[in-house]
Amino acid sequence: MKVPSFSNAIRSEWGVVAVSVIVSMSVALGITLLLTPTYESRAEMTVFVSGGATTGETYQGSLFSQQRVAAYSGLVTSDVILSKALADLALELSPSQLADKVTTSIARDPDRFDVVVTDGSPELARDIANTVALQLTAVVSELEAPEGGGVSSVGVKIIKKAEADHAPIHPNTAEYLAIGAAVGLLIGTAVVIVRRRIRGR
Structure with a gap:
């Protein structure tokens, strides 16, 4: 034709x-x-290193924190973190089942990463993300605590809590x-x- x-x-x-x-x-x-709709929620995290008075120290601190991003983000799906989160949320899931809902995403800023949670409920996705993020800060604080006591100069903190997003990603x-x-x-x-x-x- x-x-x-x-x-x-x-x-x-x-x-x-x-x-x-x-x-x-x-x-x-x-x-x-x-x-079945799937919702996503993110808690934004950042690695901090206190100190760094000189330019060299600041650079070394930045490089160190970037290396810690990989280590700390890897802890997010560990049994230690997820078991504590499950206990806080009183969810009838195993750590491996919760791990299927939780991932991490490295942000453009090399010192930051996100705790990402997907679930059929936007509210539950938010609660899991915030609880996992909170448990991560606590565990890292224990791991990085100086042997002689005191406050650690390195750690991770939440810079933005997860929110319930009612627009499904799928x-x-x-x-x-x-x-x-x-x-x-x-x-x-x-x-x-x-x-x-x-x-x-």
Whole structure:
């Protein structure tokens, strides 16, 4: 089919294409309603190193804190942290089950990272993220405590508590609708072409 005749066919039977797009988008919307939504919540953390009066000391402190980011973020999914969080939240989950909900994300700032939690409840995702973050600060404080006592010069702290985000990260309704519209457009166009060829016989 030549381009002009193809364009004319689409214009003359635009209703077929429109119905196809609407039906496909309706199916896509139905799929999103059937899927269990997943919500995400983040607690922002930062590693601190006190001291650093000179430029050299400041640089060394920054380098040290960057190295600690990898170590501390790795503790987030440890049994020690997760067991304490489960006890605080009174959740009937095992540490391994909770670990499936918890990850970390390194921020652009090399001294920072996020405790990221996904769950079917935005409130629970928030509570888990904040509790894990709080337990992490406590455990790190114990690990970094000077042998002779006193306050540690290095540690991790919460700079922004997690909040309940009621916009699910999955399913992405807008994305599903866009895919549905594209599929509907292709199906509608194909139907128009087939009908034209059948009539031309």
